[in-house]
Each structure stands twice: as structure tokens, then as C-alpha cells.
Amino acid sequence: MWTASLAPRTVTTYSTGYQSYLNFLIRYQLCHPLRNHHQLPVISEILLQYFIAYCFSVLHVQCATVKNYLAGIRFVYLRAGIDTCLDHPTAPSMSRLQTLLRGYKKLHISSTKKRLPITYNILTCIVAALRNGVFGAHDDLVMEAMCSLAFFGFLRCGEFTCAKSFDPEVNVCIKDVVLHPSQAKCAVNLKTSKTDPFRQGVTVNVFATSGSCCPFSSMRLLMFVRLQCGAKPCDAMFTDRGGLPVARSAFLSWLNIVLCRIGLNPSLYSGHSFRIGAATTAAHVNIQDHMIKTLGRWSSDCFTRYIRTPEDDIRRAHSSMARS
Incomplete structure (x- = not known):
């Protein structure tokens, strides 16, 4: 039922987002690559801030993609019954993350080409x-x-x-x-x-x-x-x-x-x-x-x-x- 709650393409996007978060933690030695796979890695506001910066400077993805990645991370922890800062939209931590994302959007130069119509x-x-x-x-x-x-x-x-x-x-x-x-x-x-x-x-x-x-x-x-x-x-x-x-x-x-x-x-x-x-x-x-x-x-x-x-x-x- 958890999987059925999402569209197939959303499942793929969420999986990519969570895997990107794991790669970020491993790359900067914030998570051991040989850890117990049944145990979710640590998550915090400061780590998510650095993850956003990682998406900007290393992955070079669109701001909308980062938002989907964060939603994917939230979904994984939500399914595991773990409450995170992402579950409290009115909390100060989320306000800081939203501010970072606004800055991300202003600084990031979109490489998306405008698709022409097939008339x-x-x-x-x-x-x-x-x-x-x-x-x-x-x-x-x-x-x-x-x-x-x-x-x-x-x-x-x-x-x-x-x-x-x-x-x-x-x-x-x-x-x-x-x-x-x-x-x-x-x-x-x-x-x-x-x-x-x-x-x-x-x-x-x-x-x-x-x-x-x-x-x-x-x-x-x-x-x-x-x-x-x-x-x-x-x-x-x-x-x-x-x-x-x-x-x-x-x-x-x-x-x-x-x-x-x-x-x-x-x-x-x-x-x-x-x-x-x-x-x-x-x-x-x-x-x-x-x-x-x-x-x-x-x-x-x-x-x-x-x-x-x-x-x-x-x-x-x-x-x-x-x-x-």
C-alpha cells in the first residue's frame, strides 16, 4: 500500500532522491558505507542544508528536483515511522530550508531548453x-x-x-x-x-x-x-x-x-x-x-x-x- 500510494514515476524520483542523500553522506564520511542496511542513516536540519548545497554545487540539478528529493527522503522516514524536521512545515528548521531553496532557485541557471511544439x-x-x-x-x-x-x-x-x-x-x-x-x-x-x-x-x-x-x-x-x-x-x-x-x-x-x-x-x-x-x-x-x-x-x-x-x-x- 505504501508503494501504491505513489505514481510509478514518483517512486523512481523518490528512490533517486534518497539514494542521492546516501551518496552525499558516504562521500563526506557522514555515514559508513557498510552500515546495517535495515537502519536508516542519521538525518538532521544541518545535514539537509548541506545536502541542498551538495545538490547545487555537485549534482547541478533543478530546484524543483531538490524539492522532490527532499520529499523522497521524507517518504522513506515516514514509512519507517521516524519523525523528522521535514514533517513539520511550520517549524523554524523548515523555514530555513525553504529560504535556502529560494536562494538556490535564484542562483541556479536553468539549462532546460524550451521545447518547441509539433504543430x-x-x-x-x-x-x-x-x-x-x-x-x-x-x-x-x-x-x-x-x-x-x-x-x-x-x-x-x-x-x-x-x-x-x-x-x-x-x-x-x-x-x-x-x-x-x-x-x-x-x-x-x-x-x-x-x-x-x-x-x-x-x-x-x-x-x-x-x-x-x-x-x-x-x-x-x-x-x-x-x-x-x-x-x-x-x-x-x-x-x-x-x-x-x-x-x-x-x-x-x-x-x-x-x-x-x-x-x-x-x-x-x-x-x-x-x-x-x-x-x-x-x-x-x-x-x-x-x-x-x-x-x-x-x-x-x-x-x-x-x-x-x-x-x-x-x-x-x-x-x-x-x-x-
């Missing part, structure tokens, strides 16, 4: 390249279906790929994809996602389009191919030509190759670029905000930070203001 125009170029042949007939079809679904479904990369190994209880299976030919609709059941920690599941519908990129058509064709290959209901929907489920790393590798093929710099894009591009494209064609929120399953107006405004739109806005 509909870029998606059409990706699909055209795949249809001309990049990885082979099967993998090209799989990639086309994944990209089209990611864009029109406003999906996060982790929602349609698997991490390291395929889990039918988490990842998209054959049975999770239902085609409705009479409605020209493909319904995809996402069993888990970032905003669904209790795994209640959500259905994402994508419809046929009149454009060159049609998520319904590509998903229908892929479903036909998968069933022809003898795929069972609990098998992965997206597999490579060798039958292996497409992992996040494999999808991103494919994406980089295709982006290079169409003349774009892959370092400026990521798996999340489809979700950003979908929001940007929707705003560009004047889809109302409440519909963008619905399409992207946002519960707040945070989607606005995904929308990239072209300079031409700003130029036209200024011209309109001058004519008022």
Missing part, C-alpha cells in the same frame, strides 16, 4: 516522411499511428508508450482501443495518467479528419495489422516489427530520426511537443479555451503556458491596436 503542419511532414519510408512498413505505420494519436489526443508521451517493460495493467493494450466505424471514431482507454493517480481511467476519442493526417484511419489500419499478426486483447497496441512494445526511449529515438529527415533539429523537440503542438494549433485556429481544456484534459488554465504565439500574430495584434 499540425509539422505532423503532416512527419507522416509524409513515414509514408515515403523511414524504418520499414510496419514500424512506419506504428510511428504514424502513435504520432497522430499523440497530437489529436493531446497525449503525454508516457500515456501511449511504456517505461522499460510493458505492463498490461498500465499501458495501452489491444482491448483498450475500440473502433467505431459508423461514427468514424477511435476510443482509447488510458488506464493511468499524470492527472489520474487513482487509476480511474479516462477515454480519449479521436475522430476521422479530412486532412492528410487522420488518427482514425491510421489506428484502424494498425489494429487490422495487429490482429492479423495474432495479437491478443492484453497485448501491447504499439509494437515494433520484432513484436516488442514500443518504449518511451524507442519512440523518442524514432522521433529524432524523422525530425532530422524533415530538416528539423531534434534537440529542440521532445515527446511532450505533440501535446504542446496540439494546444498551439487549437489556439491558432481559434478553438475556444474551454474546448482546449476539454481536449487536453486540463482542470485549470495552465494549458495557456503551452500555447506558443507566433510573432506574426503579435505583429497583427499590434497593428489592430494601432487602428483602434
